[in-house]
Amino acid sequence: MRIKEHPILGKLEKEPTVEIEVDGEVIRAIPGEPIAAALLAAGKNVFRYTRKLHEPRSVFCAIGRCTDCMMIVDGVPNVRTCVTPVRAGMKIQTQHGLGEFKERTQ
Amino acid sequence: MTLEKDGFLSPEELTRLPGIPSAERLEQGPVAVIECAQEIPCNPCEEACPAGAIQVGEPITNLPVLESDKCTGCGLCIPVCPGLAIFVVDMTYSDREATVQLPYEFLPLPQKGELVTALDREGKAICPARVVNVRNPKKFDHTAVIAIAVPKDKAMNVRNIALIRRQ
Amino acid sequence: MRETELAIVGAGPAGLSAAIEAASAGVRVTLVDENQRPGGQLFKQIHKFFGSKEHYASVRGFDIGTKLLSEVEKQGVEVMLDSVVWGIFGTHVLGIIHDQKNTYLRAQKVLLATGAIENALAFPGWTLPGVMGAGAIQTLINIDRVLPGKKAIMIGSGNVGLIVSYQLLQAGAQVIAVVEAAPKIGGYGVHASKLRRNGVPILTSTTVKEAKGKEKVEKAVLVALDQNWNQIPGTESEYEVDMICLAVGLSPLSELAWMAGCQFEYIPELGGHVPIHDLNMQTTVPGIYVAGDLAGIEEASTAMEEGKLAGIAIAEALGYLSPEEAKIKKEAVSRRLDSFRKGPFGKAVRKAKARLQRRGEVQ
Numbered sequence: 001m002r003i004k005e006h007p008i009l010g011k012l013e014k015e016p017t018v019e020i021e022v023d024g025e026v027i028r029a030i031p032g033e034p035i036a037a038a039l040l041a042a043g044k045n046v047f048r049y050t051r052k053l054h055e056p057r058s059v060f061c062a063i064g065r066c067t068d069c070m071m072i073v074d075g076v077p078n079v080r081t082c083v084t085p086v087r088a089g090m091k092i093q094t095q096h097g098l099g100e101f102k103e104r105t106q
Numbered sequence: 107m108t109l110e111k112d113g114f115l116s117p118e119e120l121t122r123l124p125g126i127p128s129a130e131r132l133e134q135g136p137v138a139v140i141e142c143a144q145e146i147p148c149n150p151c152e153e154a155c156p157a158g159a160i161q162v163g164e165p166i167t168n169l170p171v172l173e174s175d176k177c178t179g180c181g182l183c184i185p186v187c188p189g190l191a192i193f194v195v196d197m198t199y200s201d202r203e204a205t206v207q208l209p210y211e212f213l214p215l216p217q218k219g220e221l222v223t224a225l226d227r228e229g230k231a232i233c234p235a236r237v238v239n240v241r242n243p244k245k246f247d248h249t250a251v252i253a254i255a256v257p258k259d260k261a262m263n264v265r266n267i268a269l270i271r272r273q
Numbered sequence: 274m275r276e277t278e279l280a281i282v283g284a285g286p287a288g289l290s291a292a293i294e295a296a297s298a299g300v301r302v303t304l305v306d307e308n309q310r311p312g313g314q315l316f317k318q319i320h321k322f323f324g325s326k327e328h329y330a331s332v333r334g335f336d337i338g339t340k341l342l343s344e345v346e347k348q349g350v351e352v353m354l355d356s357v358v359w360g361i362f363g364t365h366v367l368g369i370i371h372d373q374k375n376t377y378l379r380a381q382k383v384l385l386a387t388g389a390i391e392n393a394l395a396f397p398g399w400t401l402p403g404v405m406g407a408g409a410i411q412t413l414i415n416i417d418r419v420l421p422g423k424k425a426i427m428i429g430s431g432n433v434g435l436i437v438s439y440q441l442l443q444a445g446a447q448v449i450a451v452v453e454a455a456p457k458i459g460g461y462g463v464h465a466s467k468l469r470r471n472g473v474p475i476l477t478s479t480t481v482k483e484a485k486g487k488e489k490v491e492k493a494v495l496v497a498l499d500q501n502w503n504q505i506p507g508t509e510s511e512y513e514v515d516m517i518c519l520a521v522g523l524s525p526l527s528e529l530a531w532m533a534g535c536q537f538e539y540i541p542e543l544g545g546h547v548p549i550h551d552l553n554m555q556t557t558v559p560g561i562y563v564a565g566d567l568a569g570i571e572e573a574s575t576a577m578e579e580g581k582l583a584g585i586a587i588a589e590a591l592g593y594l595s596p597e598e599a600k601i602k603k604e605a606v607s608r609r610l611d612s613f614r615k616g617p618f619g620k621a622v623r624k625a626k627a628r629l630q631r632r633g634e635v636q
Contacts, residue, residue, distance in 0.1 A: 003418040003444050007213045008248045008319045008333070012418050032309075037417035045402045045421075045489040056488050058402030059421070062409035064307070065390055068400075082409075085309055110457040113465030113475045144462045145616035148323040150331040166325050167616035186331045188321035189463025212443060229472030247321070247333065266470040 002041050016041075020090040035081035035092060036062070036069050047071050047081060051097035071095050075102060109143055114227040119143060124171040125160075125192075132262075136179025136196035136205075139262075140170050142189065154186040181207050181241075185249035195261050204261035205238055207253045215240055215250055216269055224256050225266040233260050235267065277303040277351070279587055280367055280380035282358045282529060285313020286573045287565025287580035288386035289341040294584025294602075296348035298593040303378060304350050305369060307357040310416075311345075312338045313388055313565075314408065315573055317415040319443075320436055324613055328574050337573075361533045365560055382560050382587045385530055386580060389523035389544065389566035394428060398484030399517075407437040407520035414444040422515035426493045427451045428481050432572075434520030435464035441518075442471055449512050451475045454498055461618070482509060484517055493517050525567045533558050538632060542625040544570030551633035552607075553586035554579060562587060569629065571622055578610045 004012045016028035020035075022044060029038035036059050039047065046056040047069050060068035064083035073079040073092050077099020081092075108116040120126055125140025140151065140160070145167040152162040152170065159176035160183060162168050181194045184207060194207040206224075216222055216237045224235035239253035256264050279295050281288045284306035296302045310316070318334025329337050345352065353371065360368035367378045391406035398404070403422060407429065413419050425446055427438045430453035438448045451468065456478050458465050465475055478498045485492040497508035524545045527537070535548040535556040547569050554562045564583040565576035582603060589599035614623045 001420045001445075003414060003420055005213055006418070007211050007443050009415065009418070033417055037413060037419045040413065040421040041417075041419045047402070050400075055400060056402055057400060058405075058489070059409060059413070060393075060405050061391060062405065062412045063390060066393075083308065109462040109465070111477060113458055113462070113469040115462075115466070141466070142463070144618075146323060146461055146463075146618055147325070147328075147613045147615055148330060149325050153326055154331075165615045166612055186321075188323050188331055189461065190467050191463045225470060225472070227466065227470050229470050247331075249321075 018086050018088045020086050020088070020092060022092045023094055029086040032085050035071070035073065035079075035084050035086050035090070038086050039081065039092075046094065048095040049097065054096075070099075072099065077101065115141055115143055124169050127172060127174040127177070131174040132195060132197045135198050136181075136194055137174055137177050138172055138179065138181070138183055139193045139195050140172055140183070141191045141193070141265075142170050142187075145169065148188065150186045150188065151183045151192060154183050156180065156182060181251055184209050184251045185246035190249070193265065197258055197261060199255060202257060203255045204258045205253050205255050206261055206264050207239075207251050208265060208267070210250045210252045210267070211248060214269065215242060216252060216267065220269075220271075222254065222267040222269055224254060224260065224264040225268055226263045227265050229266065231268065232264055233257060235264065237267075274366070275376060275378045277301055277378060277380050278591055279303070279382045279384065280305060280365070280378055281384045281386060282367070283313065283386035283388055283565070283567075284308075284311035284352065284354075285386060285388050285565060285576065286315045286338075286341065287388075287567075287576040287583075288313070288384065289345055290577040290580030291384050291386065291564055291584035291587070292350045293341065293344050293348055294581045295588045295593075296345075296350050298585075298588035300588050300591055300593050302348075302350045303353065303380070304345070305353045305356050305358055305367070305378070307355070309355055311342060311352065311354060315341075317408075317411045318573060319415050319440060322574060324574055327609055328613055334573060337577075341577075358529060361529050365533075382562065382590060383533075384554075384562045384564060384580075384583050384587065385533075385548075385567055386563070386565045386576075386583075387526040387529060387567050389525050389570055391519065392522045392524055394481070394519050394521045396481055396483060398486065398490070401484050401486050401490045402488065403486070403490030403515050404484055404517045404519070407433050407518040410516065410518050411437045411440060414440060420444050420446055423447060424449055424512075424514045425516035425518055426481070426495075426512060426514045427518045427520060429453065429520030429522075430458045430460055430465070430475055430477070431520060431522070432460035432464060433523075434518075435460040435468060437518060437520060438473060439464065439467050439471075442468075442473070446516070448473045449493075449514055450495075452479045452481060452495060453477045454480045454502065456500075480504070481517065485511075490515055490517055523566060523570045525570065527567060530556065530561070530563060530567065533561050535561060535563075538629060540569070540625045540629060542621040543629070547629060549629060549633045552582075552630055553603075554583035555586065555633070557633070569622065569626060574613055575610060578606050578613070582606045582610075
């Protein structure tokens with residue numbers, strides 16, 4: 001849920017004008033905000049599942065250290081969504097287990 | 107100490123504080139009630155008072171002392187206190203009612219004339235109250251000061267409000 | 274290789290304050306931060322600070338942050354954002370990754386102001402989405418303006434737990450309770466009182482036993498503790514929540530200081546392993562300084578003063594301030610630090626810092 005009015009911070013002026021794709025679904029994000037914030041605002045609670053026990057994970061430290069919030073972003077796995085800003089057209093996927101790094105073609 | 111276990115001051119702890127005015131002074135007109143009980147480094151109340159009625163001195167961990175004969179009850183100390191621990195009580199508001207001015211940092215802000223529920227230090231509903239004034243100028247930096255009218259015998263217990271209307 | 278006189282790692286309150294002091298004395302300063310946004314944890318502090326006028330009392334944290342940023346800009350400090358300092362070598366070279374490219378920066382002096390990370394508390398269910406640090410949720414609600422749930426339980430009644438609980442209320446969430454394992458509340462009474470008068474219970478001698486839920490937190494199970502910190506069977510209670518916030522202390526982020534060969538001392542009152550430093554904030558490695566939470570967990574106010582102290586000492590060491598000028602400036606900072614560390618809440622830190630600095634002087 002986005003906090004549109006706040007007693008100290010005032011009115012949220014920025015509008016979610018950036019479109020990103022999350023597991024095939026288009027959601028709108030505020031330019032420059034961390035991917036994690038956009039997902040949480042859209043009500044998406046699970047970001048990845050662990051390798052062995054397939055347990056759901058999401059934001060924990062929000063400071064780029066714990067790696068709980070990692071997702072696959074534009075094909076690249078293990079992206080820390082709490083410190084990575086959104087970009088128009090970004091494709092984000094729930095990560096299952098360890099990431100797969102595809103060969104980079106120059 | 108109740109404050110350390112329960113998080114709020116008991117009436118007994120309150121009476122021992124140098125920031126609390128006497129019953130006699132309360133009967134004379136609006137006066138600050140400074141519910142500051144721990145030695146933490148802090149003195150903006152002393153700086154803010156235009157009448158010089160609040161003394162902290164050095165070290166700045168001293169509890170604020172209210173010189174209640176100097177205090178005019180202007181309430182400028184209310185929004186500057188980082189602990190939101192200062193109130194102004196006016197026992198002379200009317201025959202039956204007193205007003206309590208309290209700091210408020212939530213939305214929505216109540217409006218003048220609105221009926222609200224007055225809460226005590228534990229957040230318990232004490233009585234209905236009428237909002238008689240809302241001050242929220244820029245210089246208060248988002249700490250609004252709400253004045254509510256309550257029965258006189260509740261004035262030294264009411265320290266917060268709950269709005270009745272639903273959003 | 275890029276060169277600078279003073280490289281500061283971390284653009285939080287300590288780093289920013291040091292940059293301002295050093296640059297205003299004439300030092301060429303490069304400020305490096307791994308985040309997209311400078312300010313460290315300062316901008317999410319939406320409450321009014323304590324202290325006196327010189328400590329910015331009654332000013333909200335983010336307003337102080339804005340002042341610092343504008344001053345840094347005015348002083349012409351070179352700021353590198355989105356830049357991770359991954360290593361520190363020799364005397365002194367920093368390895369920095371920015372935009373997936375590596376560069377090296379040689380600096381005559383280095384200030385490490387890398388701050389701290391929240392401690393974790395493990396209990397069954399703690400990995401469920403919805404269980405996160407109190408600081409984490411503070412960033413979400415105050416910086417990103419996103420509320421990831423409706424009902425929270427706060428674990429820990431130190432100032433972080435109390436302040437963030439109040440800020441959760443301001444953000445429109447419900448705080449079911451603040452839970453404290455110790456028999457008394459850890460933070461300031463005034464912070465606790467603000468919560469109590471809003472109907473938030475503070476349960477002492479209580480801890481969280483379990484978080485229940487399938488894809489995210491749905492319930493928190495609390496349990497009472499006896500005087501030996503043991504759970505008392507039969508005292509469990511369950512609450513419907515979708516956020517469990519952990520406010521159980523901070524630990525310095527000290528990797529670069531370890532790598533540089535700084536000597537440490539383990540001081541629980543300061544958050545754990547802390548680099549030994551003297552009254553100039555210099556570590557046991559000449560030319561490497563520390564300030565802020567890395568030098569001992571405290572507050573933004575003390576981080577700013579320590580940053581200033583380091584900035585002044587470094588400017589002096591580089592010859593931009595005479596010993597007399599530096600002495601006067603340092604004394605003013607020390608006075609403000611002492612003033613802020615007085616009282617019962619500051620006692621443990623005061624003693625710990627004194628012990629640490631005595632070790633630092635002896636080196």
